[in-house]
Amino acid sequence: MSAHTPKALYRDEGIVLRTQKLGEADRIVTVLTRRHGKVRAVAKGVRRTKSKFGSRLEPFSHVDLQLYTGRNLDIVSQAESIRSYGNDIVDDYPCYTAGTAVLETADRLTSEEKEPSLRLFLLVVGALRALAERTHPAGLVLDAFLLRAMSVAGWEPALSDCARCGEEGPHRHFSVPAGGTVCPPCRPTGSAMPNPVTLELLDALLTGDWDRAEASQGTNRREGSGLVAALLQWHLERGLRSLPLVDRSDAAAPRREAGVPL
DSSP states (O other): OOTTSOOOEEEEEEEEEEEEEETTTEEEEEEEETTTEEEEEEETTTTSTTOSSGGGSSTTEEEEEEEEOOSSSEEEEEEEEEEETHHHHTTSHHHHHHHHHHHHHHHHHOOSTTOOOHHHHHHHHHHHHHHHHTOSOHHHHHHHHHHHHHHHTTOOOBSSSOTTTOOOSOOSEEETTTTEEEOGGGOOTTOBOOOHHHHHHHHHHHHTOHHHHHTOOHHHHHHHHHHHHHHHHHHHSSOOSSGGGOOOOOOSOOOOOTTOOO
8 A cells, every 4th residue: 555545534333342452552342333344443542541532442332433444453543422331231230241142142143344234233222222221121132132133144033933844833843953933744853842922922022012022921031031042052053152141130120211112
């Protein structure tokens, strides 16, 4: 590149998924952006106490960034905070553990950098907003996010019709390798038989029927979470580090806010 050639500048908004140290003062930030997909960029000097935007580039932060293209990693030249969801998430353990699983899932589902994924970006923002504002129980928010994120990735589970032949359901058996509910002729050995109410809960989470989802019982929520985790692990081929740590007690009553969809 010629010394007189201007570096390619671009601007985008994004959610900080994770950070890692680089040298003595710098940090690599991984950001899921609205228009450019997942971007890994160097934020120079952010670990110094006098850094202008170090605190803005923390996980759970929704930021407006200006970056320029580097040889290996892009460089953050400006960072403005849109909203720091972490302030409201980290002080509540169920919300924090659910939020950490949201960020790790988004990171894992975007293996190719700079491949735009607007739907996933919007899902992450919606999930973090719901966790920060306590609009729904944290465990349900996480499972709704995981189901919809799998749908965006092309792995939407069959929750009524047969996942293999498409025969109209509902069907009683559920096979993770098959991708959801299966009819008797298609049922593989070792298929589970979840409670039909659990499958109705997963359908409510997938479609955004929160009244139906929040009317569910703890046993169905736990069974549903197990099915969602098994599906995600099957598709990713290995589990999430954060998922076993998720606190699903949901002891705190959700605070409903109008006009805050997930």
